Amino acid sequence: MFLVRPGVPEMLALTNTINRSALCFFLFVAFCGSAGAQTSPQAEQTGSGISLAPARIEMEMRPGTEATVVVDLDYHAAGENTQPVRIVATLNDWTLNRNGEVEFQKANTLPNSASGWLIYSPAETTVTPGKTHSIRVTISVPKDATPGDHLSALIVEQRADTIKLIQNRRQMVVRYRMAAVFYIKVGQLTRRGSLENLHAEASADSVLLIPTLKNQGNSAIRPVASALITNAAGQIVAQSAEKESLPVLAGSELAKPLTIEKALAPGTYSVKYRIDFQDGSRPTEGVTDLVVGNAAASVSYPRSDGKPAKP
Known part of the structure; x- marks a missing residue:
């Protein structure tokens, strides 16, 4: 096989980290309902858009403990006629596949899921352009939680029934789907x-x-x-x-x-x-x-x- 050789030792001090760069998923729906998805590691701050911050939350917690964090939703709009939108929040499990692609699964289906530990509020709200809206997330780690990383994702997306289409006109509708990912680190890592x-x-x-x-x-x-x-x-x-x-x-x-x-x-x-x-x-x-x-x-x-x- 290829050669592997050691280099110079370099130690790392590990601490709790909250990365405030936003992670957004955009779903583009064109005319008669055909759809395609693409991802961006950071929400654009120019033009109209919705972003979550922090987009990555890492917390070291002990079994039997509880903590609460706040995820802020920022709805920034360039147009004067932009209207409030109704959004809904849900939980998903998530992982990275071998190619480095993010995969989402139904909550509480993956072995290292933390979705059952999270409670969030509000689950649904109306967001107004130019204002920051907060979602409180409480993490309760069970007393018998196994050591290691437990993952979950808070998914925020626009309600489909709030997207208004003009009949008999070709148009593009942008529907936002965002994720704030959680790493709950328990016990001896x-x-x-x-x-x-x-x-x-x-x-x-x-x-x-x-x-x-x-x-x-x-x-x-x-x-x-x-x-x-x-x-x-x-x-x-x-x-x-x-x-x-x-x-x-x-x-x-x-x-x-x-x-x-x-x-x-x-x-x-x-x-x-x-x-x-x-x-x-x-x-x-x-x-x-x-x-x-x-x-x-x-x-x-x-x-x-x-x-x-x-x-």
Whole structure:
């Protein structure tokens, strides 16, 4: 397989975090009811829109304890004739699949669900443009709760019966569906990240890296990673700056592709992927060889010499 070598130890102090960047889901419905969905990690603050803050809530709690948080809903509108809308809130379970895509499930169906622990109010309200509306969420952790992360999502969306359509006219209706995700962290938390595999392939104008990350702990990790590509002479020809990847949830794997926009000439290259799982362990570096042919289509060849990669 590819080579993996340890780096310099780097410890992380873990604290409760509330990330106030908004997470919005927009459902576009056109004319006769055909629909498509797309996601955006942050609500646009220009034009009309509805956003939730915080969009991610992480709380470390002990079994048998209770806490209350407030999720604010901001309805900002650019037009003068924008009308109030009726919204309804519900709970869903959620997870990330192996490709890094968010998946929502019915409440209390996933093994690590916290949906049964949450009570929120109001469940339905009318929101007015230019005003902030608050939803209070109370989390009650059972005395027999198992250690680790328990997840839930507060879904806020516009009631379908409040969307008014003008008959015999082609139009687009924007229906907002938003989520504030909850990580309820209970008891003794463990985070154990590992780099399981590293695949690289080149196209005409870019290089695609697919690292397979695994978390054997009971709590999510948020790795920080960078990539470096060198030619046969050891010269750097492309790189990706260090940045935080998607979280790797407890007991799961993540294999989300990373694209480096760079056209490589035919030849043999070394691809190094350095990752700090921020779990208290040393950073890890995976290395694989990439052979680029004349047709610009190539694959990686895992090293098998059993020696650590050169720094």
